[in-house]
Amino acid sequence: MAGAAVLDLTGLGATFPRGRMATFADPDEDLVRRVGQGDPAAIQAMVARKLPRMLALAQRMLGDPVEAEDVAQEAMVRAWRQAPRWVSGKARFDTWLHRVALNLCYDRLRRRREVPTDIMPDRRDDGPAPDRGLHAADIGFAVNDALARLPDRQREAIVLCHYQELSNIEAAGLMEISVEALESLLSRGRRALRLALAGHRPGAEGV
Amino acid sequence: MTAERFLALVAAYGADRRRWPEGERAAADAFAATRADISAPALAEADAVDALLHRSPAPQVSAALRDRVLTAAASAGGRAGRAGRMWIDRLSLAFGAGWAVATCAGVVAGVMLTSHVTADAQADAVLYQSSLLGVDDTEVLG
Numbered sequence: 001m002a003g004a005a006v007l008d009l010t011g012l013g014a015t016f017p018r019g020r021m022a023t024f025a026d027p028d029e030d031l032v033r034r035v036g037q038g039d040p041a042a043i044q045a046m047v048a049r050k051l052p053r054m055l056a057l058a059q060r061m062l063g064d065p066v067e068a069e070d071v072a073q074e075a076m077v078r079a080w081r082q083a084p085r086w087v088s089g090k091a092r093f094d095t096w097l098h099r100v101a102l103n104l105c106y107d108r109l110r111r112r113r114e115v116p117t118d119i120m121p122d123r124r125d126d127g128p129a130p131d132r133g134l135h136a137a138d139i140g141f142a143v144n145d146a147l148a149r150l151p152d153r154q155r156e157a158i159v160l161c162h163y164q165e166l167s168n169i170e171a172a173g174l175m176e177i178s179v180e181a182l183e184s185l186l187s188r189g190r191r192a193l194r195l196a197l198a199g200h201r202p203g204a205e206g207v
Numbered sequence: 208m209t210a211e212r213f214l215a216l217v218a219a220y221g222a223d224r225r226r227w228p229e230g231e232r233a234a235a236d237a238f239a240a241t242r243a244d245i246s247a248p249a250l251a252e253a254d255a256v257d258a259l260l261h262r263s264p265a266p267q268v269s270a271a272l273r274d275r276v277l278t279a280a281a282s283a284g285g286r287a288g289r290a291g292r293m294w295i296d297r298l299s300l301a302f303g304a305g306w307a308v309a310t311c312a313g314v315v316a317g318v319m320l321t322s323h324v325t326a327d328a329q330a331d332a333v334l335y336q337s338s339l340l341g342v343d344d345t346e347v348l349g
Contacts, residue, residue, distance in 0.1 A: 043280050051276055052268050059266040069272050076276045080283035143263040161226065162260055168220070168228050179228075183219040190218065194256050 028093040036083040043080075050094070051076055053164065054101050060159045061105040063148035071108070075101040095170055102156070102174060109152060139200050146196040154189030157182055208234040210245050217246075222254035 026032075031049070034042030054075045058068035078100050079093075086093065147155055153175070160171040161182075172182040208231065216235055220226040227235055239246035 043277070047273060047276055047280075051273065052265070055268055055272070056265050060263070065266060068266065069269075073272060073275055073279065077279045077283060080280045139259070139262045140264045143259055147263065158260070161220065162257075163263070163265075165226075183215065186219040187215070190221070190253075190256050193259065194252075197256075197259050200259060 026088060026092045026094075029088045032083050032086050032093045033088070035080070036086055046079070046083075047076070050079065050097060053094075054097065057098065057101050057159060057164055058105055060144070060147060060163055061102070061156065062108060063144065067108055071101055071104045074104055092170075095166070095174065098160070098164065098166070098174055106152075142197060142200050143193075146193050149196065150189050150192055154185050154192065157185035158189045158193075161186060208238040210238070210242065213238045213242075213246060214249050217249045217253045221257045221260075222250045223257060 028049075031042055031046055035046050051072060054072040055068055058071035058075075059065060062068050062071065075097060079097055082096070147158070150158070156175060157171065160166045160174060161168065166174070168179050168182055172179045175182065175185075177185075212231075213235055216227055216231060220228070224232055224236060239250065
């Protein structure tokens with residue numbers, strides 16, 4: 001890729017021994033430049049590349065499909081505004097877009113806490129029901145439900161590392177925590193999911 | 208790599224070595240190969256959690272959402288001065304609705320820009336191209 005930037009992504013370079021510094025080449029650099037120039041094919045390619053990622057991020061963070069669509073749309077709107085003035089080399093565009101979407105998600109999560117409401121996103125009863133047929137969709141719903149019940153930061157860590165497939169350094173940078181703290185959140189989150197989904201694991205009754 | 212670190216790694220990142228930190232992957236691989244008594248149970252446990260996580264269905268982008276986002280691109284361009292007007296011009300040509308944009312230039316014109324049929328066909332083409340290994344979608348269409 002022409003002109004790929006290789007820089008310290010996190011600003012933590014001074015805290016890491018040489019060789020462990022976070023470096024990156026932005027795979028979106030050329031696409032963002034073309035979007036900024038108003039290239040219609042690039043705009044549509046950006047939609048194909050980023051909209052599903054933003055929707056998945058928001059859906060798993062919020063557990064509400066309507067809110068997730070709103071967040072994904074708003075994140076993309078901000079991407080359109082940012083593209084013409086994007087300065088390559090400062091950060092990966094994908095990381096920046098994740099930051100935008102996460103902030104939008106946290107705004108909504110905060111609002112939920114501040115305005116108690118009886119109207120919550122649909123959640124399935126995940127009480128023990130070994131006689132219930134464990135259809136594949138049931139397991140998917142159960143996983144989503146278990147994710148939704150995790151503390152926000154544990155869920156965020158798992159969503160960023162597992163589903164969004166960001167590196168540990170990218171995820172820690174987005175969450176503004178150390179890699180060690182990220183690993184702690186991941187471990188606790190995975191442990192909680194394992195316990196919550198014990199009945200859905202291969203070998204469990206009904207599976 | 209110590210056993211403690213290996214177990215912490217697997218507990219955090221799971222059993223798929225591709226998710227392990229790049230800098231520790233080789234050492235973790237070596238540990239797993241030489242200390243199967245420790246690594247195998249931990250990997251099996253983590254693999255079961257990974258498998259469950261993979262069952263979470265990814266939401267599908269609806270055509271309506273995709274259209275709204277494409278429309279917003281034109282609208283954002285319209286608010287971005289000269290560069291924005293260039294966006295509108297180019298998008299209008301691409302979407303085959305130049306007459307609408309010419310009429311509505313300077314207004315929030317996004318609604319007028321998107322010919323749903325054309326946009327859907329183009330977006331589908333992009334999605335198809337992006338699914339092809341080794342093909343740069345923007346190069347193909349751009």
